[in-house]
Amino acid sequence: ADKSRDIVVMAEVAEETEYVPHHPKKIALVLSAMRHFAASLVEEGWRVQYYRLDDQEPVSSICGALVRAAAETSVDRVVATEPGEWRLRAALDELPLILEILEDDRFIATHKDFEAWADGRKELRMEWFYRDMRRKTGLLMEGDKPVGDQWNFDQENRKKPPKSVDARPPLWFETDRITDEVLALVEQRFQENFGRVKPFWFAVTRPQALDALAHFVEFNLPSFGDYQDAMLRDEPFLWHSVLSIYMNIGLLGPLEVARAAEQAWVSGFAPLNAVEGFIRQIIGWREYVRGIYFREGATYPLRNALKHTRNLPNAYWGGETKMECIRQVVAQTRDEAYAHHIQRLMVTGNFALLAGIDPAQVHAWYLSVYADAFEWVESPNTIGMSQFADGGIVGSKPYVSSGNYIDRMSNYCGACAYSVKQKTGETACPFNTLYWHFLDRHRTRFEKNPRMVNMYRTWDRMDLDRRETIIEDGQGLLNRLDTGKVI
Ligand code: FAD
Ligand code: SF4
Numbered sequence: 001a002d003k004s005r006d007i008v009v010m011a012e013v014a015e016e017t018e019y020v021p022h023h024p025k026k027i028a029l030v031l032s033a034m035r036h037f038a039a040s041l042v043e044e045g046w047r048v049q050y051y052r053l054d055d056q057e058p059v060s061s062i063c064g065a066l067v068r069a070a071a072e073t074s075v076d077r078v079v080a081t082e083p084g085e086w087r088l089r090a091a092l093d094e095l096p097l098i099l100e101i102l103e104d105d106r107f108i109a110t111h112k113d114f115e116a117w118a119d120g121r122k123e124l125r126m127e128w129f130y131r132d133m134r135r136k137t138g139l140l141m142e143g144d145k146p147v148g149d150q151w152n153f154d155q156e157n158r159k160k161p162p163k164s165v166d167a168r169p170p171l172w173f174e175t176d177r178i179t180d181e182v183l184a185l186v187e188q189r190f191q192e193n194f195g196r197v198k199p200f201w202f203a204v205t206r207p208q209a210l211d212a213l214a215h216f217v218e219f220n221l222p223s224f225g226d227y228q229d230a231m232l233r234d235e236p237f238l239w240h241s242v243l244s245i246y247m248n249i250g251l252l253g254p255l256e257v258a259r260a261a262e263q264a265w266v267s268g269f270a271p272l273n274a275v276e277g278f279i280r281q282i283i284g285w286r287e288y289v290r291g292i293y294f295r296e297g298a299t300y301p302l303r304n305a306l307k308h309t310r311n312l313p314n315a316y317w318g319g320e321t322k323m324e325c326i327r328q329v330v331a332q333t334r335d336e337a338y339a340h341h342i343q344r345l346m347v348t349g350n351f352a353l354l355a356g357i358d359p360a361q362v363h364a365w366y367l368s369v370y371a372d373a374f375e376w377v378e379s380p381n382t383i384g385m386s387q388f389a390d391g392g393i394v395g396s397k398p399y400v401s402s403g404n405y406i407d408r409m410s411n412y413c414g415a416c417a418y419s420v421k422q423k424t425g426e427t428a429c430p431f432n433t434l435y436w437h438f439l440d441r442h443r444t445r446f447e448k449n450p451r452m453v454n455m456y457r458t459w460d461r462m463d464l465d466r467r468e469t470i471i472e473d474g475q476g477l478l479n480r481l482d483t484g485k486v487i
Contacts, residue, residue: 001079007048007049009048010034010037010051011051011059011064011066012052013059013060013065014060015060017053020364022193023193023337024195025195025202026195026337026373027193029245032178032182033204033249035181036178049073067095077098080102081105087298089101090298106254109287114129114291114294114295118295130285140272140275156225156226157225157226165235167223167238170216171208171215179204183197206251213256216243223239225275225277228240231340231342231410231411233410233415236340240341241278245371254287261278261279262279286377292394293376303383303391304360305389306356308353309358310357312352312365313481313487316365317330320486323416323487324416324418326347328412329344338372349399354400355481359382362386363383366378366381367382381394396449398438404420416429418430430477432470434474434477434478436471436474437470439459440467440471
C-alpha cells in the first residue's frame with residue numbers, strides 16, 4: 001500500500017458482532033485491538049477511515065462500510081485480505097466495486113501448499129502434514145531429520161495432574177482509555193450475551209502480545225508438554241499459552257511463536273517434549289484445520305454424519321447441572337472466554353457427542369463462547385475433531401470416553417454429585433452410561449473401525465442384563481435432557 005494514495009478502511013459492524021451471540025470479552029478484545037491498531041496506523045501517517053459501532057449512523061456490514069468509504073472518497077478499488085469465513089468471502093464477492101483479494105499471509109501453509117499435500121491422499125492425517133511443515137519451516141530439524149530422531153514426543157506428555165500447580169497465570173494487562181471506552185460500549189450493548197466482560201485483561205496491542213509470548217516461554221513452556229491434558233478445579237489456564245487469541249487476530253504470527261519456543265529448547269531452557277508438543281499444535285494442528293476448512297468448502301459447518309438432533313442442554317449456557325466437570329468448564333468459559341483443548345474436547349465436546357446433540361448447535365456454541373473462535377479454526381475442531389460430524393475427515397474415530405478418562409486427568413470427579421466409579425444407577429457418572437449408549441446406537445458405523453474393535457469386544461463380553469441396564473440408564477438420561485430436566 002501507498003500512504004500518499006491509499007485509505008485503510010476499518011469497520012466495527014453489527015453483522016460481525018451479532019451473527020452469533022459472541023462472548024462479551026471476545027467482542028471487547030476484537031474492538032479494542034482494532035481501535036489500537038487504527039491509532040497506530042494514524043500515528044505512522046496512514047489515512048484511516050474508521051467506522052465505529054456507536055457512530056451516529058453506523059454501517060451494518062463490512063461491505064456496507066466499503067461501499068460508503070468508496071463513495072465518501074471517490075475510490076472504486078478494494079484490496080482485501082482473504083477473510084477466515086466463507087460467509088464473508090461470499091459477501092465480498094458481491095461487492096459493487098473492483099475487488100482484489102490477497103492471500104492471508106498470517107499462515108505458514110498457503111492454500112496451494114495444503115492442496116499439494118492433500119491431493120491424491122486417501123486419508124488427510126495431521127501427523128503427515130505436520131512433518132511436511134517441519135521440513136518446510138526447518139523447525140526442530142537437523143538437515144532432513146527431526147531433532148532427537150523422533151517427530152513426535154506425545155507419549156512423554158499427558159501426565160496426570162500434579163498435586164500443586166507452579167504455572168503462572170497468563171500476563172494481565174491494565175486497561176487504558178481506548179479499552180475502557182470499548183468495555184462501556186460492550187457492557188451496554190451486549191449485556192444479554194453469555195459471559196463476563198470484566199475483569200478484562202487481554203493484550204490488545206502487538207507489544208503487549210509479544211510480552212504475553214515471552215511470559216509463556218519463560219514460565220510455562222518448560223512444563224507445557226507434561227501437563228498438556230491435565231484439568232484442575234478453578235485452574236482455567238494451567239501451563240497453557242493462551243496465545244491463540246492473539247495469533248487468531250493477528251497480534252502474533254505463528255512462525256514467530258514457534259521460533260520463540262524452538263529458541264527456548266536451543267538454549268537449553270525448555271525440554272524437547274514440551275517444545276515439540278507446543279510447536280506441533282501451531283504449525284501442525286492450527287495450519288491443518290485451516291487447510292481442511294478451505295478445502296471442504298462453505299457447507300462444512302453444516303455436516304451431521306451421525307444425524308444427531310438433540311438440543312444443546314441449558315447447562316452449556318450456565319444453567320444448573322450436577323456434573324462437576326461441565327459446571328467447571330462452563331463457569332471458566334463464562335468468566336474468561338477460555339477453556340483449554342482437553343476441556344473443549346473431552347468434557348463439553350465428549351458430552352455433546354455422547355448425548356447426540358445437533359452439531360450445528362454445538363458449533364454455534366463454540367463459535368460464540370471462546371475469544372479465539374473464528375470459523376476457519378473452530379468448525380474443523382468442532383464439526384470434525386470433536387463431533388465426528390464430517391464422517392471422519394479430521395479424526396479416524398470419534399473422541400468419546402467414559403468418566404474414567406476425566407477422572408484420570410482431573411480432580412473434578414471428587415467434587416461431583418455423580419460417582420465416576422459407578423457404571424449404572426441414578427448416581428452413576430453420565431459419561432459411563434452414555435459412552436456405551438453411543439457405541440451401541442452407532443454400532444453399524446463403528447464396529448469395523450480397527451481403532452474401535454476392542455471397545456465393542458469389551459461391550460460384547462458384558463452380561464446381557466448389565467448391557468440392558470446400561471442402555472436403559474443412558475436412555476433415561478437422554479429423556480431427562482429432552483424434557484429439560486437437570487442432569
Ligand atoms: P495451547 O494449549 O497453549 O496450544 C498452543 C497453540 O496451538 C494454541 O494457541 C493454538 O493456536 C494451537 N492449537 C492447539 N490445538 C489446536 C487445534 N486443535 N486447532 C487449532 N489450533 C490449535 N482453537 C482456536 O484457536 N479457535 C477455536 O475456535 C477453537 N475451537 C475449538 C473447538 C473444539 C471443540 C476443540 C476441541 C478445540 C478448539 N480449538 C480452537 C483448539 C484448541 O482448543 C485451542 O486452540 C486452544 O485451547 C487455545 O488455547 P491456548 O492458546 O492456551 O493453547
Ligand atoms: Fe464429570 Fe462424571 Fe467426573 Fe462427575 S463423575 S465430574 S460427571 S466425569
